[in-house]
Amino acid sequence: MAYAYLFKYIIIGDTGVGKSCLLLQFTDKRFQPVHDLTIGVEFGARMITIDGKQIKLQIWDTAGQESFRSITRSYYRGAAGALLVYDITRRDTFNHLTTWLEDARQHSNSNMVIMLIGNKSDLESRREVKKEEGEAFAREHGLIFMETSAKTASNVEEAFINTAKEIYEKIQEGVFDINNEANGIKIGPQHAATNSTLSGSQGGQQAGGGCC
C-alpha cells in the first residue's frame, strides 16, 4: 500500500513489561496474554494517517532481557521513534529506565523521538510507580510520557500516534533529513511534498483499519 512516509519505531524496556502486547494491541487491536517470549526481535506494521498523509509505522519489538541488550543495540539503527516501556506494577522496571535511555541515546540518531510508557495501567491496585514519577522522569529527560494498558487498549493508539506526530513535526521543521534513511524515515511513493501543516485532528484513524 502506498504511503507518504515510513517511520521505523523500536520498542524497548525490561522483559515482561508488555512490549509485545502493546505492539499486538496496536497492530491487531487485540490483547493476547498467551504469546511466545520475544527472542531477538519481532515486527509489526500499521498504517496511520496524519495530516491527511498515509504513514506506515514499522515497529521493531525487542527482547527485554538483560542478556539481549548487546544485540538489541543493533536494532536501534535507523529508528525514528522509540517507545521506552516500563511496568507500573514493578518498580525495578522503572529503575532500569536510565540504562535503557543511555543505550537508546548512544545507539540511535540524536533526533529519535522517545516516548516513555508506563504500561499496565489497568492494574491500578498493584501499582508501584506513581504516574507523577513517570511524568517527572519524562520531563527530566525530555521525553513524551503516557500511561497505557495493552490489555484494555487504553492510550495505546495515542502512544504510537503521538510519537508519529512528533516525528512528523520534526520533519516539517526540517530537523530530520528525510533523505537519509539512517534517520528511520523513508519517503514513500505516495508522497506529495507540499502539505506542511499538521492537522490536529486525531490522527488516529488508520488506513484500512477496521476499527470503527
Add this chain to the structure above:
Amino acid sequence: MAKIENGRLSADTRSIRTISSSSHMDDESSIGSDSEINGFTSDRHTDKYGFIGGAQQYSEESAQDLPPEVLRQREVKWLDMLSNWDKWMAKRHNKVRLRCQKGIPPSLRGRAWLYLSGGKVKKEQNRGKFEELDSQAGDPKELDVIEKDLHRQFPFHEMFVSRGGHGLVVSHNLIDDPHLVPDSACLFLTVCSVLCQCVLRLSPCRQQDLFRVLKAYTLYRPDEGYCQAQAPIAAVLLMHMPAEDAFWGLVQICEKYLPGYYSAGLEAIQLDGEILYALMRRVSPLAYRHLEKHKIEPILYMTEWFMCAFSRTLPWASVLRVWDMFLCDGVKIIFRVGMVLLKCMLGTREKLKACQGQYETMELLRTIEPRYMQEGFLVREVLEVPVSARDIEREHHVQLKRWRKNRGDLHCKSPPRMHGARAIMASEPPSRQDLRQNPTIIVESQLPPPPPTPQLKKEEKKSKEEKSKEKKGKKKGSMKKTTPAVKDIPNPYALPVDPQPPLTPSPLSQPPLTQPLLSQPPLTQPLLSQPPLTQPLLSQPPLTQPLLSQPPLTQPPLSQPPLTQPPLSQPPLTQPPLSQPPLTQPPLSQPPLTQPPLSQPPLTQPPLSQPPLTQPPLSQPPLTQPPLSQPPLTHPPVSLPPVPLPFLTKPPPTNPPLSQPPLTVPLSQPLLRYSPVQHPLINDTPLPNTPIDCSLPDQPALNDQPALNDQPALNDQPALNDQPALNDQPALNGQSVLKESPLQQSTQSLSSTEDTYL
C-alpha cells in the same frame, strides 16, 4: 477512542505480526483477553505433536507420515543401536548419522537425543546432581525471570498450556488420531509410540518441570545464569523426556553444541551470525549481495533461529527432524538450515525484486513460505548444503580475528564447540555402565504370582470399559502393556525405581510412578480434581504391573531362550496376540485387555489396597507410566507371562522365573535380549524390504569400519582434545572425509553430498 474493546476484530491488514503461534491462531485472538491461559484448551483440537489449534504450523502437508512397517523397522534398529551405543558410535557412526537423517522414530526420539547429546553419560556420571540442584533455592532474581517466562514457552502446546494444568485432553486426541489406529501387526508399535507420548503428555505440570530444569541450570552454571532463549530449548527436550534427562540434554546443548550462546553479551551468537553471513556468499551469492546491499545484519534475522535451534520457526515435524540431525552432527545443521531458508527466500532475482529494502526483507524472512520448511524438502536441502563442520571452524577463525580487531577480545571465553555426537563422546568417553539403559524397574522381591481369577475379573472390567470407550487414556495404558514387547523406548525415560514402602502392595510398578509423582506435585493435584482420571489411574496400575510381570520375563533367561528361538518366542509376542481372536478384530482393545489382566492380577490386589493411599500416586502413575509403559513394550516378555497362560506351555515357565533371583537383574539386560529377539523378526524382512535403510546395510560392512578405524587413531583425539579453533578443523576434516566416504559409496545422493561436505 482511547478505549477500544479488547476483542474487537481488527480489519487492519497491515499487521504482519509473526509471532510463531499468533499468525496461526487468529481465530483465538479474542479468547485470550481475560480468560485464563488454559481456559480454551479443552475444546481445541490438538495435533499429533501436542500443539493446540494448529499452532506451530502443523498441517498434513508439513509432515510426512511413514508407513507403520517402516516405522517399526526403524524402531527395532534404533533399539539395537541404543543397546550397543558405544559400538555403534565407534564403528558404525555413519549409519547412526544416516538414521538420524532419516528421522528418529518418535517413540525413541527422547532416548536417542539423550544418547546422541551425551546427556545420558553426563547424567550417569553425575548421579544425584540434578536432585541436588533441584532441591536448592536458586537466585531469586533469576527465578523471578524464569517464572515470568514459563507461560511464554510454546504456549499453545498442551504440555505448557498452563502451570499445573493437565494434559489429559491429549490422550483423547491421540486415540482419535487416525494415524494411531492400528490395522496390522504394527499395533504394538503404534501403541507404544502413543504410550510414550501419552506418558509425557499426561504428566501435568510440565511448566513446573520447565521451571525446575531452568532453575537447576542457573545453579549448575551460575556464571552463565538464565538466558531466555534457553527456555524453548528446554521445553523441546521436556516434550520428549523427563526433567532430569532434559536438564542434562540442556547442559549438553549449552556447553557442547552451542557454547556461549546463552552467556552474557551473546558474543557467540553474534559471531555465528557473521559466520553464517560469510558462508552465504558461497551458498547463494545473490542472497548474500542482497543482505549486504541493504545492510541487514545477521543478528536481525538469525538470533531466534540459532538460539532456539529453529524450534520456534519451523513446522513441528521439521523441528524434530532438524533436531535429530543437529544432535547427531552438531551446529553445522543449524547453519545449513539457516542457509537453506535464506537461499530459498532470497536466492532469486524475482524474489528480490519484491523486497527492496531492509524492512521488506525482514518481513519476508519472518514469513517463510511453508513449502521451504516442509519436512522432506528441508531435510533434503539441508543435506545438500556444501558446508561442513570444518568450513564453519575455518570461518569461525576468520571471524574471530576480525572481531578481535574491531571489538577487542571476547568477554566470554566459551569452551570449544563440539561438532556432534561423536566428538562429544570422544571428549567424554563413557563407560559401558554409563550407556547402560536403566532398568525401569528393579525387582527385588516379587509377590507370588497373582491369582488368576482376580485378573480375569479385571480383564472383564477392562473389556467393558473399552466397549464403553469412556477413558481412552486407560485403554492406552492397557495397550501399552501389550505393546511393551515391541518397544523398549519408554524405559529409558523411566527413572530408576526405588522400591517404596507404599509400593509393597503394588510392588514394582508403583514405586517408579511415585517418584515422578512426587516431583510433580502440581500434577497430582489436577489428577485428583479430575475424578474420571483417577479411575483411569486405577486402571493404569495394572499397566504398571505389567512391569512387574516383565521383570520375570527379563530375568528368566530361561524363558528367553525359548523366546529367542526365533519363531516361537516372537510369534507369541507379536503375532500370537494378533492371531488370537481378541487381537485381530478389536485388536486394540482386546489385546491390551487380555494381557493386562494377566499381568494385573498381582497388581490388582495392590491397587485395591492402595486406592485410598495412592490416589495421589494414582494420579502420578500416569506420569510415571511413561517409564512403565515403556518397559512393558521393551519387555514384550512381560506380556508373555500373561500370554503364556493362553498359549499353553510357556506360561508356566514365566511364572517360575518371577520367583527366581533373575528378578533382581536390571531390566536393561532383558531389554538387550529382547531387542535381539525383535530383530530376528523384524530384521529378516526389514533389511531387504526397507529401501530406506537398505543403503546403510551395504555400506557398513566395508566402509564404515575403515573409516572408523582411521579416524579414531589420530584425528579424533586431537580434534576433540585440541583447542577448537585451528586444530579441530583439520582433525574434523580428516574424520569427516573418512566417515563420509563410506556413505557416498552407499550411492545415495544424500549421503554423497554429505560425504563431501561433512
